[in-house]
Amino acid sequence: MSDLNKLGLAEARDALRAGDTTSVDLTEACLGSIEAADALNAFVHHTPDIAMDQARAADARMGPDAPAMCGLPIGIKDLFCTRGVPSQAGSGILKGFKPEYESTITSQLFEAGAVMLGKLNMDEFAMGSSNETSVYGNAVNPWRRGNDDTALTPGGSSGGSASAVSADLCLAATGTDTGGSIRQPAAFTGITGIKPTYGRCSRWGVVAFASSLDQAGPMTKSVRDAAIMLEAMCGHDPKDSTSADLPVPNFEALLKGDVRGKKIGIPKEYRLDGMPEEIEALWAEGRQMLEEAGAEMVDISLPHTKYALPAYYVVAPAEASSNLARYDGARYGHRAKLDQGDGITEMYEKTRAEGFGDEVKRRVMIGTYVLSAGFYDAYYNRARKVRTLIKKDFEDVFAQGIDAILTPATPSAAFGLGEASDDPVQMYLNDIFTVTVNMAGLPGIAVPAGLDKQGLPLGLQLIGRPWEEGDLLNIAYGLESAVGFVAKPTKWW
Amino acid sequence: MLDLTYDTPKPKVIAGAKHDWELVIGMEVHAQVSSNAKLFSGASTQFGAEPNSNVAFVDAAMPGMLPVINEYCVEQAVRTGLGLNAQIHLYSAFDRKNYFYPDLPQGYQISQLYHPIVGEGEILVEMGPGLARKVRVERIHLEQDAGKSIHDMDPAMSFVDLNRTGVALMEIVSRPDIRGPEEAAAYITKLRQILRYLGTCDGNMQNGNLRADVNVSICLPGAYERYQETQDFSHLGTRCEIKNMNSMRFIQQAIDVEARRQIAIVEGGGRVDQETRLYDPDKGETRSMRSKEEAHDYRYFPCPDLLPLEIEQAWIDDIAANLPELPDAKKVRFMDDFGLTDYDASVLTADTADAAFFEEVAGQSGDGKLAANWVINELFGRLKKEDHDISENPVSPSQLADIIKLIKSGDISGKIAKDLFEIVYTEGGDPARIVEARSMKQVTDTGAIEAAVDEIIAANPAQVEKAKNNPKLAGWFVGQVMKATGGKANPKAVNEIVTQKLSA
Numbered sequence: 001m002s003d004l005n006k007l008g009l010a011e012a013r014d015a016l017r018a019g020d021t022t023s024v025d026l027t028e029a030c031l032g033s034i035e036a037a038d039a040l041n042a043f044v045h046h047t048p049d050i051a052m053d054q055a056r057a058a059d060a061r062m063g064p065d066a067p068a069m070c071g072l073p074i075g076i077k078d079l080f081c082t083r084g085v086p087s088q089a090g091s092g093i094l095k096g097f098k099p100e101y102e103s104t105i106t107s108q109l110f111e112a113g114a115v116m117l118g119k120l121n122m123d124e125f126a127m128g129s130s131n132e133t134s135v136y137g138n139a140v141n142p143w144r145r146g147n148d149d150t151a152l153t154p155g156g157s158s159g160g161s162a163s164a165v166s167a168d169l170c171l172a173a174t175g176t177d178t179g180g181s182i183r184q185p186a187a188f189t190g191i192t193g194i195k196p197t198y199g200r201c202s203r204w205g206v207v208a209f210a211s212s213l214d215q216a217g218p219m220t221k222s223v224r225d226a227a228i229m230l231e232a233m234c235g236h237d238p239k240d241s242t243s244a245d246l247p248v249p250n251f252e253a254l255l256k257g258d259v260r261g262k263k264i265g266i267p268k269e270y271r272l273d274g275m276p277e278e279i280e281a282l283w284a285e286g287r288q289m290l291e292e293a294g295a296e297m298v299d300i301s302l303p304h305t306k307y308a309l310p311a312y313y314v315v316a317p318a319e320a321s322s323n324l325a326r327y328d329g330a331r332y333g334h335r336a337k338l339d340q341g342d343g344i345t346e347m348y349e350k351t352r353a354e355g356f357g358d359e360v361k362r363r364v365m366i367g368t369y370v371l372s373a374g375f376y377d378a379y380y381n382r383a384r385k386v387r388t389l390i391k392k393d394f395e396d397v398f399a400q401g402i403d404a405i406l407t408p409a410t411p412s413a414a415f416g417l418g419e420a421s422d423d424p425v426q427m428y429l430n431d432i433f434t435v436t437v438n439m440a441g442l443p444g445i446a447v448p449a450g451l452d453k454q455g456l457p458l459g460l461q462l463i464g465r466p467w468e469e470g471d472l473l474n475i476a477y478g479l480e481s482a483v484g485f486v487a488k489p490t491k492w493w
Numbered sequence: 494m495l496d497l498t499y500d501t502p503k504p505k506v507i508a509g510a511k512h513d514w515e516l517v518i519g520m521e522v523h524a525q526v527s528s529n530a531k532l533f534s535g536a537s538t539q540f541g542a543e544p545n546s547n548v549a550f551v552d553a554a555m556p557g558m559l560p561v562i563n564e565y566c567v568e569q570a571v572r573t574g575l576g577l578n579a580q581i582h583l584y585s586a587f588d589r590k591n592y593f594y595p596d597l598p599q600g601y602q603i604s605q606l607y608h609p610i611v612g613e614g615e616i617l618v619e620m621g622p623g624l625a626r627k628v629r630v631e632r633i634h635l636e637q638d639a640g641k642s643i644h645d646m647d648p649a650m651s652f653v654d655l656n657r658t659g660v661a662l663m664e665i666v667s668r669p670d671i672r673g674p675e676e677a678a679a680y681i682t683k684l685r686q687i688l689r690y691l692g693t694c695d696g697n698m699q700n701g702n703l704r705a706d707v708n709v710s711i712c713l714p715g716a717y718e719r720y721q722e723t724q725d726f727s728h729l730g731t732r733c734e735i736k737n738m739n740s741m742r743f744i745q746q747a748i749d750v751e752a753r754r755q756i757a758i759v760e761g762g763g764r765v766d767q768e769t770r771l772y773d774p775d776k777g778e779t780r781s782m783r784s785k786e787e788a789h790d791y792r793y794f795p796c797p798d799l800l801p802l803e804i805e806q807a808w809i810d811d812i813a814a815n816l817p818e819l820p821d822a823k824k825v826r827f828m829d830d831f832g833l834t835d836y837d838a839s840v841l842t843a844d845t846a847d848a849a850f851f852e853e854v855a856g857q858s859g860d861g862k863l864a865a866n867w868v869i870n871e872l873f874g875r876l877k878k879e880d881h882d883i884s885e886n887p888v889s890p891s892q893l894a895d896i897i898k899l900i901k902s903g904d905i906s907g908k909i910a911k912d913l914f915e916i917v918y919t920e921g922g923d924p925a926r927i928v929e930a931r932s933m934k935q936v937t938d939t940g941a942i943e944a945a946v947d948e949i950i951a952a953n954p955a956q957v958e959k960a961k962n963n964p965k966l967a968g969w970f971v972g973q974v975m976k977a978t979g980g981k982a983n984p985k986a987v988n989e990i991v992t993q994k995l996s997a
Contacts, residue, residue, distance in 0.1 A: 208798075242798065322589050325601060330595050
């Protein structure tokens, strides 16, 4: 078989089980493509030795009953702690940090036979929508506008994951999503990404950004692949108190593609002033396709939507300001060189000033401010109340029998690197369609749904009921089948 | 059952230059929960281990690590609440208290500000027989302890030991119901006693397992009563908090010193600033810990890594059903069952091990009062002489009970019994056999005693004459007889015979 790296998880799995290829061959193909893709800056730590060892081990246990991910080479977002492998969360403050432990999710993936090719680029501490806050420099989107060779963002924060999957450097990748960090980059790169219900995937060993919002999920080349990989990633973990003790369904078996009778909500609040026509058109096409497939489209209202983004930008930085307090130079990672007479305060100040980038500092300051005495009620507490209302909006529509909600995934296609980095608020608007899902703890999936005039991929988002990832994946599978998205970026790197 | 009633003790009054002043004191006691593992990690809580050997990844705040509540620590907090007759909250939650310090790796302490696990309770603090202060407990919450910074190992560097980081603490917060330094010490003593009875904290103050922040304010006589009627704090003076006290003696000194400092300020026309202070026992003064500019803003918010703690009433009931007998109940029972005085009962119930030992002795000897005397006066006295406590006691309950039985049967006198006790204490052995082997048995043979009395009377005619006129002198003859018999004569018999012979 040629171009093994271009396979998806399901195809590769079937080929492995059938004996048509080996994990070593798959892995070598991916390692080769990674080596040739420095220009994408997607992989920031390469682990070929681990990959080859895991591939050989996978080949040894290969067979019809081999576990789901057996022998499948994937990339791991740098936010996941991987034993003995640099895990820096895209930050300078964790320079040289190699954990002595393996995150629950990567442990589960490895137990299921997955092969780790390396660590993937990301915005620093998952704070960003363009991958430009990474200490490694940004990853680059393999897609380009028509004949224009402007470098585009792969989105963020899981930009490296998106770029790598889209460019076939790996079969799939892990991502994490706090406000849209899986779905937005998936949409920008023409791949599929699902953020499961909060509590589905263990957060143990995943560097925390905003603990009440963070969820990991797979970024894949198809909905089927997402179902396969999600099943391997999720499950109850007693080491994470917020992890749900619920059985994990066989998601792949639930993919029937039959959406007949499903009630799909179309929230009027997601129709923004000044939204590009193409996004509006894509959304309308999505509705039409689902309707043609037999789903029932229902106009719904999620009245508190407009408060979601501001509330998110209170809650997430508040938690981050506390979560990032541990990076103080005392125990691991970067410690500033101190001058004679410097004390502990200087160590903190210099270490954090040198180790954190501007966006992280900005959010730590915002978070510290909104939690401080006298401002807590006006900001943090109010944001918490808004969050409850947003959650209730969704509960209300689900109580009316809505199965899933269809929205655009992003307000635009991938933008040029540097185009939005001067204006944080502009950058934050990238999350406008995705943050509500995190605030409500719901599952959301981005599926590629078309190309814009310049040939860039655009995605649609489906939001599901809590713990109903199976149903959500099935509806997404129906949409995917209807859309028939097959475009790939033209290789320029 | 006895129903003890108590009078309220008088508050401590300090005479200022212009007025008399009363003290108002509230305490925040940090009690280390007795548990094998830490509050949110599986690391050991063992004291005295090699530095940084009892540290889990969570304790060191490694990236991506998450806290998981130790159910046993929750059970201990519930048990403590029940022991203080406090309300147990079925719903409680953890919050983060944010501040930077090297011995706090997370950069925040996980505590319970908004929803503590235990609410209002009460502690009866005896200040002497028939005198007691009821001190209200406002709340108990669970929180993590910090590690230890070590500044004296290197001239340029500081070291950090994270062994204590994350160990479970109960912060037991009282209302400002304590009215003087002695009451403060008595409050801690009583609280410590209850915790030890419950087995929820070992109360070891030296190791820092029980330490207190003491809030002190002063007020004019009458003001406190107005506060009590209204619960309006404006009737009270501004309080200062003296941090981290782990000695009864220093707590009392610090309160006195701090109250006098505040009196001097107020009488001088100044205002007391609400602040945190440290007591310096060498200089005998309290000092401000930090200025206002450095005042911490802890930015408390609900810890997103932990779900709210929801417990079931049935679980609480189960813990309640298995609570040990607590000091107040035990004291009343000892007074009831053994006819002990309030004082003796208090002494014997101060510690569970003491009380258990006494009960054994009382049961086996069949004489509670005598057992109380012997345990308190002889045994405790002897142990104290060597600075030992009951755990280092070489005398078993049955040995002491046997000694008491020998006294009761008249086999030995009280005086010989003390000698016997000393032998048993230092050499061990079966008391009855020792008495036998060393011929310590009391001489109750009246013939032998009579002979001895006759001999003394014959040898001292002048004394006999005097004694006939002054019967009080009979004691001298008794003494001589005891001396002559090596103390083994039954004193009662000697007394009778001497009296009889002298009056003949």
